[in-house]
Amino acid sequence: MEFRYLPMTEEDKTDMLKTIGVESTDELFSDIPPEVKLDREMKLKPPENEYSLTEEMRRLSSKNSDIRQYVSFLGAGVYDHHIPSVVDHVISRSEFYTAYTPYQPEISQGELQAIFEFQTMIAELTAMDLANSSMYDGGTALAEAITLAASQTKKKKILLSESIHPDSKEVIGTYAKAHNLELVMIGENNGTVSIDELDEHLSDDVAAVAVQYPNFYGQVEPLGEVKSKIEEKAKKAMFVVSANPLALGYLTPPGAFGADIVVGDTQVFGIPAQFGGPHCGYFAVTKKLMRKVPGRLVGETVDENGERGFVLTLQAREQHIRREKATSNICSNQALNALASSVAMTSLGKEGLYQMAKMNIQKAMYMKNRLESEGLTVMFDGPFFNELVVQLPQSVKVVNERLHEEGIIGGFDMRRVNEKYEDCMLVAVTEVRSRQEIENFAKIVGGIS
Numbered sequence: 001m002e003f004r005y006l007p008m009t010e011e012d013k014t015d016m017l018k019t020i021g022v023e024s025t026d027e028l029f030s031d032i033p034p035e036v037k038l039d040r041e042m043k044l045k046p047p048e049n050e051y052s053l054t055e056e057m058r059r060l061s062s063k064n065s066d067i068r069q070y071v072s073f074l075g076a077g078v079y080d081h082h083i084p085s086v087v088d089h090v091i092s093r094s095e096f097y098t099a100y101t102p103y104q105p106e107i108s109q110g111e112l113q114a115i116f117e118f119q120t121m122i123a124e125l126t127a128m129d130l131a132n133s134s135m136y137d138g139g140t141a142l143a144e145a146i147t148l149a150a151s152q153t154k155k156k157k158i159l160l161s162e163s164i165h166p167d168s169k170e171v172i173g174t175y176a177k178a179h180n181l182e183l184v185m186i187g188e189n190n191g192t193v194s195i196d197e198l199d200e201h202l203s204d205d206v207a208a209v210a211v212q213y214p215n216f217y218g219q220v221e222p223l224g225e226v227k228s229k230i231e232e233k234a235k236k237a238m239f240v241v242s243a244n245p246l247a248l249g250y251l252t253p254p255g256a257f258g259a260d261i262v263v264g265d266t267q268v269f270g271i272p273a274q275f276g277g278p279h280c281g282y283f284a285v286t287k288k289l290m291r292k293v294p295g296r297l298v299g300e301t302v303d304e305n306g307e308r309g310f311v312l313t314l315q316a317r318e319q320h321i322r323r324e325k326a327t328s329n330i331c332s333n334q335a336l337n338a339l340a341s342s343v344a345m346t347s348l349g350k351e352g353l354y355q356m357a358k359m360n361i362q363k364a365m366y367m368k369n370r371l372e373s374e375g376l377t378v379m380f381d382g383p384f385f386n387e388l389v390v391q392l393p394q395s396v397k398v399v400n401e402r403l404h405e406e407g408i409i410g411g412f413d414m415r416r417v418n419e420k421y422e423d424c425m426l427v428a429v430t431e432v433r434s435r436q437e438i439e440n441f442a443k444i445v446g447g448i449s
Contacts, residue, residue: 065409067273071437075387075428076216076412077138077165077265078273081246082356082432084347087270091340099335101296105311112310115335116298118282118342125248126262127255128284133296134338135281135330138265139168142210142242143175144283144294144328145261149208149238150181152292157182157206161193163215164242166417172210181207191219191380191389195229202233210240213254214247216417217426218364218387219380223257231258244268245282247385249357261285270344271337280337290314294328359431360386367429367438374446379424386430389414392423394448399425406444408437 013025022028029037048056072080091097095110102108102115115133122131135141146158158176160169162185176183184201187194193211202209209230211221223241230237240261241254246268248254254262262284267273271280285293291314299313348356364386368378371390379389390411392399400410411428414421429438 064275065404066275067409070404070407070409071433071441072273072409073411073427073429073433073441074409075430076426077167077267078276078279079268079386079428079430080273080432081268081430083270083272084344086347087340087343090343091336096336096339101332101335102312105309109310111335112298112312114339114342115296115333116300116310117346118338119298121342121345122245122266122282122284125245125253126243126259126282126284127253128259128262129287130290130293130297131282131284132293132333133298134266134333134335135263135283135295136332136334137277137279137281138242138263138267139165139171139281140330141263141265141281141283142168142240143171144330145240145242145263146172146181146208146210147175147179147328148261148289148292148294149240150179152289153207153236153238155205155207155236156180157184157203159184159186159198159201159206159209159237161186161188161211161215161221163188163191163193163217163219163221164210164212165216168212168242188215188217191215191217191382191384192221193226195222195225198226199229199233202229202237204234204236206234206237208238208240209234210242212242213251214244214385214387217380217389218384218428220251220383220385223252223254223259227258244385246353246357246360249353250361251357251385255284260289266338266341270340270342278334278337280334280341294330296331296333356431357385360429363431363433363438364388364429366435367427367442370439370442371445374442376442376446379421387426387428389421389424389426390445392425392445392448395423396425399445399448402448403441403444406440408441408444 017024067080099111102111105112119131119133123129135144150156158181160172160183173183186198186201192215209226211226213221213223215221227239230239238260239258241259243254243262243264245264245266264282266280266282283293283295296312297314298310301309301311303309345353364384368388371378377391379391396413396415403410410425412426414424414426
């Protein structure tokens with residue numbers, strides 16, 4: 001046989017068509033209007049044998065500028081962080097790698113314990129009462145938080161900070177349309193949510209106020225001020241925070257400011273950038289909301305012999321059998337990526353996580369100083385984590401092309417999300433960037449006239 005994998009034979013196809021009562025593939029797709037069908041063969045290469053195909057894919061992949069070959073200052077939601085070597089070792093074990101849903105606790109204790117540890121660490125980082133077993137990504141988690149708040153408060157108006165990640169805002173927009181929610185964008189002032197504008201829009205008909213911490217621009221939002229305004233003007237509104245869990249190793253956690261729901265993405269812990277996904281979202285809440293949490297929860301118990309054990313618990317039946325009444329229809333999780341994040345956090349430990357977060361702040365501050373010494377303007381003057389916005393002398397496209405020539409992946413073009421930031425670049429500086437790399441970046445950018 002020329003091909004190693006043959007998913008379907010002609011006989012298989014004939015049998016399947018016969019079973020469903022059609023004569024041909026064309027008949028199967030007969031409902032599609034002829035004018036939108038392709039009336040010719042697709043211009044594809046003829047099939048190759050396994051070796052030739054592997055070589056072709058290797059050749060194509062070598063054209064990518066990846067972070068193994070290039071120094072990356074690109075963040076905007078996906079970051080280049082150190083991943084302890086133990087992470088790949090653990091998640092490559094077959095009992096984890098092939099696991100899906102641990103419905104049978106008697107044979108899934110390892111998987112359940114790993115998920116329980118993930119929940120525990122996220123709850124500690126966020127200073128919340130409990131966390132779920134993970135979600136698809138941070139954007140999905142934030143959208144689910146918005147719909148939970150609307151369901152809990154029975155209100156439809158949502159106030160969103162303009163400085164939330166633009167992708168997350170699009171996901172929220174999709175959810176909001178299905179739930180008939182009213183989204184109101186609150187502008188930013190000096191890179192963080194405008195407290196004055198927030199004050200103008202807060203009222204008793206607001207279901208939730210959502211901010212990102214640190215926000216899309218890298219700035220640290222004043223969570224205390226936001227919470228005070230909510231208590232003053234809309235006491236029943238829920239405070240939703242999308243937080244970078246690595247930053248919480250150093251910054252005061254949202255739970256300490258009275259957040260009702262804290263969500264985010266654990267890509268920063270043990271999950272490679274891998275061209276944008278998959279990720280792992282988390283969802284943490286106060287105790288009063290634990291029966292409204294989307295997805296799965298793992299609980300600790302004891303067996304008939306009094307031994308410690310773990311089981312799936314507190315999952316709303318509506319997510320399975322009465323879906324039209326469910327707060328959320330998400331019934332799954334990201335167990336493998338959650339495990340990667342758990343192993344990474346365990347490997348770092350509390351002190352290591354604190355030091356890692358501190359290094360992100362220090363190196364980003366060093367980048368700010370170097371850019372300013374090159375005569376460039378760094379936008380905003382408030383506290384920030386590991387990202388900053390810099391005004392460039394040329395378009396971001398031109399600067400990034402120049403950086404690429406020097407083996408550097410530049411930052412994110414801010415004009416893609418807001419035209420007022422024309423020629424502004426969002427630069428990410430993580431703990432893996434060296435002093436020399438930072439200085440080289442600043443020197444190249446500063447030298448472009």
